Amino acid sequence: MYVVTADQVGSRVDIDRSAAMQAELQGAFGDRLLLPVDQTAGDEVQALTEDPDTALSLVLHLARDGHWSIGLGVGGIRTPLPDAVRKAAGPAFIAAREAVDTAKRSDGRFALRAAEPPAGTRPPADVEALIRLLLVLRARRSxxxxxxxxxxxxxxxxxxxxxxxxxxxxxxxxxxxxxMWSIDESARPALVRLLAELDPDRR
The missing domain is CATH 1.10.10 (Arc Repressor Mutant, subunit A)
Known part of the structure; x- marks a missing residue:
């Protein structure tokens, strides 16, 4: 499973963007999420999906907006699911919390943590670095x-x-x-495959 937790940058000196982003993400990705996008601690938004392509798309969407530190957590979740993301728990949520805290002081304002990466997979830090490269490339696009x-x-x-x-x-x-559209287009499927490998439920 994949949990995306995003914390608004500079929320103390900016307007609250969380409600608008919550609605934006729900409109764009709602049919691919396990629960509706939620607003958690104040200015944070959180989403849960079992699809690695959707997880990457959520990260890219938030990064393009430019107002978020983004953590992506990969791992198991506690079942049965509650009726809201903010009530859910499990290793993927813990990983996402660690990731967003790290993202606040990282290039690209992104970090990835995998709670239970299967043996023999590429290290999560490698996947994180590759996603960050794509984010930096896209940030330079006019x-x-x-x-x-x-x-x-x-x-x-x-x-x-x-x-x-x-x-x-x-x-x-x-x-x-x-x-650099051709690089973007070819990198995304490769990153989705790498994210899929990190999910113990997909092995």
């Missing part, structure tokens, strides 16, 4: 780069993206190259 990347990610061809934006096909290609 608004025009995101504009094109979002269209392509949602199924548009480069030609269709060019028509939508009113720019040339060559301009779309250059934006995608500058945004």
């Amino acid at each position: 608004d025009p780069g995101w504009e094109v990347a979002d269209l392509v990610a949602n199924g548009r061809t480069q030609k269709q993206a060019a028509a939508t934006l009113g720019i040339s096909d060559a301009a779309v290609s250059q934006r995608l190259k500058t945004a």
Whole structure:
């Protein structure tokens, strides 16, 4: 199982963003979560999923927003599940708490902890480092780069993206190259596989 715990950065001097992010994540990923996204301790949001692709997507979504320290915990959870994430418990939740505390002082404001990594898998620290590299790469992407990347990610061809934006096909290609879209696209499936290996329930 995968628990994502995100703590708002600078909440004492900023508006409370947790309720809005809770609704945003629920709208985008609700059908892939085991329980609704929850608001836990004050300005924290938390989500629970059994799908490694959804776990990575949650991390990427929160990181792109730019206002969160993000912890990803992998491991078992106590069953039966309660009716709210904040009431749930288990090694994955403990791992997520340790991860978000570490994320507050880490590059990319992200950390990963695995409570019970199966023998023979890649060390969780290696997976954490690779995800952090992707986060840093995406953080450097310009608004025009995101504009094109979002269209392509949602199924548009480069030609269709060019028509939508009113720019040339060559301009779309250059934006995608500058945004390092091909690296992003190839890295994500590999990271999902590595996350799947860390979950003892998927072995």
